[in-house]
Amino acid sequence: MIFAKELNDTLRGALTGDRRVVLLGEDIADPYGGAFKVTRGLSTAFPQRVRTTPISEGAIAGISAGLALAGYRPIAEVMFGDFLTLMFDQVVNHMAKYQAMYAGQATCPVVIRAATGGHRGYGPTHSQSLEKHFLGVPHLRVVAASLYHDPRTVFADFLGRDEPVLYVEHKLLYPQHLTSPVNGRVGDLIAGSDASPGALPTIRLSAVPAEDCSVSVLAYGYQAHLAAQVIERLAIEEEIFAELIVPAQIAPMDWAPVERSVAVTGRLVTVEEGADGWSWGAEAASVISRRLFGRLDRPVDVVASDATVIPSSKTKEAAVLVGSARIEAAIRAAAN
Structure with a gap:
């Protein structure tokens, strides 16, 4: 299957397997299913745990952090990775710091999914790859989607840890076929x-x-x-x-x-x-x-x-x- 469909199935599996998992993001609910259709069908299947948000990346970050501190496993979609800049303070100064600040007594395992990259003619503010600005932030993992890594394995790792993670998904990966190694x-x-x-x-x-x-x-x-x-x-x-x-x-x-x-x-x-x-x-x-x-x-x-x-x-x-x-x-x- 194409990568977008594999990712959709991965999120469906996460929602099915763990009632703590919630999905948040702009226009992710049906019938739209997100700007790149990764979440199509999920709000119909899980109406209480797949929620469209206002157009405010700051609000998405804040709500996700609060849910994570309360014991949920939020997965937040950022429609365009360029708008990670609007979440920067909450990611760097809140999500990434809670566990160390409170000696492990508080954890904030937010997964942030961000569609990044260009080659689609979207212009200066919808085509960037800004992940380098998050590299080196203590206690924040940055993971890149690829055609060679099964998203099921990747998300199982995310949901099995108590750390926040930024998952960058280049837009041109979505229509490509996943090509995980087979028989070497x-x-x-x-x-x-x-x-x-x-x-x-x-x-x-x-x-x-x-x-x-x-x-x-x-x-x-x-x-x-x-x-x-x-x-x-x-x-x-x-x-x-x-x-x-x-x-x-x-x-x-x-x-x-x-x-x-x-x-x-x-x-x-x-x-x-x-x-x-x-x-x-x-x-x-x-x-x-x-x-x-x-x-x-x-x-x-x-x-x-x-x-x-x-x-x-x-x-x-x-x-x-x-x-x-x-x-x-x-x-x-x-x-x-």
Whole structure:
């Protein structure tokens, strides 16, 4: 099934399995079912626990925090991730702090789902990937949806912990087919799963065995999907072999799978759609350069979108945002 339907089934399963789970968000009730139709049918099946809210992200955050403190497991939808800015104070200064402030006597396990990313011509305030602004916040997990991580596994992890989590879902993932590894493969790519104890799995994809790859590529979300296509094409057409590392959780990061790959290749390219500068990729470059300084053949290459507003024109938008061409150019440069 397509990712949006898989996510819908995941939320239905969460509502069925735990009466503490409630869904909140703007226009998520039927017949609309949310801006990207992820919640379609859920308010009909669970009318008391799937509730459309006023157009106020601050109110959604506050209500969700209160419900979580009262023992519920709220899942809040943010229609466009750009409006996470309106929730920032409550997420950073309230949800993320309660458990530590009250020595574990209060927990605030809110799951915030946010549709992020561009390439749809939605313009400067409806196309951004703002997750980098939440990275490094103590006691807040940031997890990125991908086509290689089953949302059922991811949400089971969320609902089994007492921490708040931000789950970013790139809009272009919704119509794509989930391609979780089957029998050690994703399409024509060799697939493996790598994780430290207690961490969500990191998926590793390559056209040849990992020990034969000359470049490591670290990417999440929709950019991981683009990177996988580039890696497969370069392997077939030019025998440039790269290993793609796709984490689910991007903060705090499980660096062990990245280290294991780069220790073999000696080269790392990071890919993200967020704006360049002070980014996830920059943190990856810092960590890997420090831990594997003597084993790197070249500096880590950070691929990110231009540090400017995102145009509404699709042609201009494509020039600003990271796409397949930028990913391919970076991998080629790293492989030389």
